[in-house]
Amino acid sequence: MFHTPIVPFARKRSRPVEAAVPRHDVVKFKDVRLYLVERKMGCSRRNFLTQLARSKGFIVDDNLSDEVTHVVSEDSRASSLWKWLKECAPKNLPGVNVLDISWFTDSMREGRPVAVETKHLIQIPLPTEGSPLTPVATVSRYACQRRTTLENHNKKFTDAFEVLAESYEFNNMERPCLAFRRATSVLKSLPCAVRCLGATQDLPCLGQHTKKVIEEVLQCGRSFEVEELLSDERYQTFKLFTSVFGVGPKTAEKWFCRGLRSFSDILTDHSIHLNRMQQSGFLHHGDISRAVSAAEARSLRSVIDGAVHCVTPAATVALTGGFHRGKEFGHDVDFIVTTPELGEEESLLPNVIDELKKQGILLYCNYQASTFDMRKLPNHHFEAMDNFAKCFLILRLESSQVEGGLHCAEGDIRGWRAVRVDLVSPPVDRYAFALLGWTGSRQFERDLRRFAQVERGMILDNHALYDKKKKEFLAASTEKDIFAHLGLEYMEPWQRNA
Numbered sequence: 001m002f003h004t005p006i007v008p009f010a011r012k013r014s015r016p017v018e019a020a021v022p023r024h025d026v027v028k029f030k031d032v033r034l035y036l037v038e039r040k041m042g043c044s045r046r047n048f049l050t051q052l053a054r055s056k057g058f059i060v061d062d063n064l065s066d067e068v069t070h071v072v073s074e075d076s077r078a079s080s081l082w083k084w085l086k087e088c089a090p091k092n093l094p095g096v097n098v099l100d101i102s103w104f105t106d107s108m109r110e111g112r113p114v115a116v117e118t119k120h121l122i123q124i125p126l127p128t129e130g131s132p133l134t135p136v137a138t139v140s141r142y143a144c145q146r147r148t149t150l151e152n153h154n155k156k157f158t159d160a161f162e163v164l165a166e167s168y169e170f171n172n173m174e175r176p177c178l179a180f181r182r183a184t185s186v187l188k189s190l191p192c193a194v195r196c197l198g199a200t201q202d203l204p205c206l207g208q209h210t211k212k213v214i215e216e217v218l219q220c221g222r223s224f225e226v227e228e229l230l231s232d233e234r235y236q237t238f239k240l241f242t243s244v245f246g247v248g249p250k251t252a253e254k255w256f257c258r259g260l261r262s263f264s265d266i267l268t269d270h271s272i273h274l275n276r277m278q279q280s281g282f283l284h285h286g287d288i289s290r291a292v293s294a295a296e297a298r299s300l301r302s303v304i305d306g307a308v309h310c311v312t313p314a315a316t317v318a319l320t321g322g323f324h325r326g327k328e329f330g331h332d333v334d335f336i337v338t339t340p341e342l343g344e345e346e347s348l349l350p351n352v353i354d355e356l357k358k359q360g361i362l363l364y365c366n367y368q369a370s371t372f373d374m375r376k377l378p379n380h381h382f383e384a385m386d387n388f389a390k391c392f393l394i395l396r397l398e399s400s401q402v403e404g405g406l407h408c409a410e411g412d413i414r415g416w417r418a419v420r421v422d423l424v425s426p427p428v429d430r431y432a433f434a435l436l437g438w439t440g441s442r443q444f445e446r447d448l449r450r451f452a453q454v455e456r457g458m459i460l461d462n463h464a465l466y467d468k469k470k471k472e473f474l475a476a477s478t479e480k481d482i483f484a485h486l487g488l489e490y491m492e493p494w495q496r497n498a
C-alpha cells in the first residue's frame with residue numbers, strides 16, 4: 001500500500017534498546033516495521049521515540065534486518081547517512097524506505113503510518129562517474145510521485161526515446177511504445193544529466209533496450225537505430241500523415257499501404273474520402289502544424305473568456321493542458337468551462353460556439369454532446385477520452401490581438417493564423433477531476449490512474465475517484481482534494497511535465 005522505493009543496504013549488528021522494558025503494546029500496523037537510526041538521534045531519544053511508536057501500535061525493531069520496511073533517521077544529510085548505511089549494511093535490502101524524522105512525526109501525529117511522500121525520503125544524490133557509492137534508485141516508478149518540470153537535463157536521450165516510442169505506436173506495438181514513454185518520463189524527472197551508464201543502473205522503468213540506446217548516445221552522440229528510423233520511409237510517411245488534424249495512425253497506415261507517400265498523393269487520389277475534420281486539417285495544415293506560442297494562448301484566453309461571459313456571465317474559464325503546465329509552445333490550447341449551477345453547463349458550449357460563429361472566427365467545429373452518466377461509473381477501462389461535452393475547434397486568431405505578434409512563418413503577411421482550441425465543459429461537481437485529467441501530461445495522468453489502482457485500490461478517471469474497498473465515490477472540489485484522497489503529495493501543474 002505504501003510506495004517503497006528500492007534502496008540498498010542492509011543487515012546490521014544489533015544494539016539492543018532497553019531490553020528490560022516490558023512489551024505489552026498492541027500491534028496495529030503489521031505491514032510496517034520501523035528501525036530508528038541512533039546516529040544523531042542519540043540513545044535516550046531513540047528509546048523515547050521507540051516507546052512512543054510502540055504505544056501507538058507500531059512495530060519498532062531494535063535491529064536492522066531484512067524485515068524492516070521503514071528506516072527513520074534524524075540525520076537527513078543524505079551523503080553521511082548513506083555512507084553509514086553502506087558501511088553497516090553490506091547486503092542489498094530491496095523495498096526499504098529511508099526516511100527523515102518528518103515521516104515519523106507525521107505518523108505519530110496521525111496515529112498511523114502516513115503514506116511515504118518524496119519530501120520524507122532521504123535520497124542519495126545521483127552518482128557521478130567514479131562515485132564511491134553504488135547508484136541507488138530513489139526515483140519512484142510512478143510519474144505522479146516525481147516532480148517533473150520543463151527543465152529536461154536529458155534531452156538527447158529523451159528525444160531519441162520519443163522517436164522510438166512513436167515508431168512503435170505507428171506499428172501498433174503498445175508495450176514497447178509505453179516502455180519508451182515511461183523511460184522518457186523517468187529521465188525527464190532527473191535533477192541532472194546522466195553522464196554514465198552506471199547512473200541509470202537502479203532507475204525504474206529502464207530496460208535493456210533503453211539502456212542500449214543511452215549507451216550509444218553516450219558513446220557516439222547518437223543512436224543508430226533512431227537515425228535509421230528517421231530516414232525510414234514508413235516512419236517519415238506516418239509522421240507526415242499524422243501531422244494532419246483528424247489523421248491518426250490507423251488512417252496513415254491505410255494510406256501508406258495504398259502506396260501514398262505525400263499530401264499531393266492523397267489530395268489527387270479521388271478514391272480517397274476525407275472526412276470534414278481531415279478536410280479542415282489539410283486546409284489549415286500550415287498553421288496548425290506550427291506550434292502555438294504562450295502569447296497566442298493568452299490572447300485566445302481573452303477570446304474564449306469574452307465569448308463565454310457573453311453567453312453565460314456566471315460561467316468560469318480555466319486554461320488547462322500544456323499551457324497550464326507552463327509550456328512555452330503547444331499543439332493546441334485547452335480550456336475547461338463550467339457554470340456554478342449544476343446542469344447549466346449543458347447549453348454552455350453550443351451557445352459559445354454560436355457566439356464564436358457570430359464573431360466570424362470559427363473556422364472549424366466538432367461538437368460532441370455530453371454522454372456523462374454517473375450511473376455508468378466507475379469505469380474500469382478509462383483511456384483518455386471522457387464523456388463530458390466538448391468541442392474541437394479551429395479558430396482564426398488576429399495578429400493585432402497577440403502581444404508581440406503571431407508565431408508565423410517568415411513572410412506571412414495575412415495578419416492572422418488558424419489555431420486549434422479544445423473546450424470541455426464538465427458539470428461543476430466534476431470540475432476538479434476534469435481539471436486534473438486535462439492538465440496532463442498524458443504520462444502523468446496514466447501513472448496517476450495506475451497508482452490509484454495498484455497502490456490504493458481506487459479507480460480514477462476524468463469523472464470521479466472511486467474507492468473499491470469502501471465501495472464509494474470520493475468527493476473533491478479541488479485538485480488538492482484528489483491528491484489527498486490518493487495519499488499523494490500535491491504537485492503543482494508545472495511539476496507535472498512527466
Ligand code: UTP
Nearest residue numbers: 321322330331332384385386437438440441442
Ligand atoms: P493535449 O493533447 O492537448 O496535450 O491534452 P498537452 O499536454 O496540452 O500538450 P500539447 O497540446 O501537445 O502542447 C491535454 C490533456 O488532456 C487530456 C490528455 O490526456 C492530456 O493529458 N485529454 C485530452 C483528455 O483527458 N481527454 C481528451 O478527450 C483529450
Ligand code: MN
Nearest residue numbers: 321322332334
Ligand atoms: Mn493541449
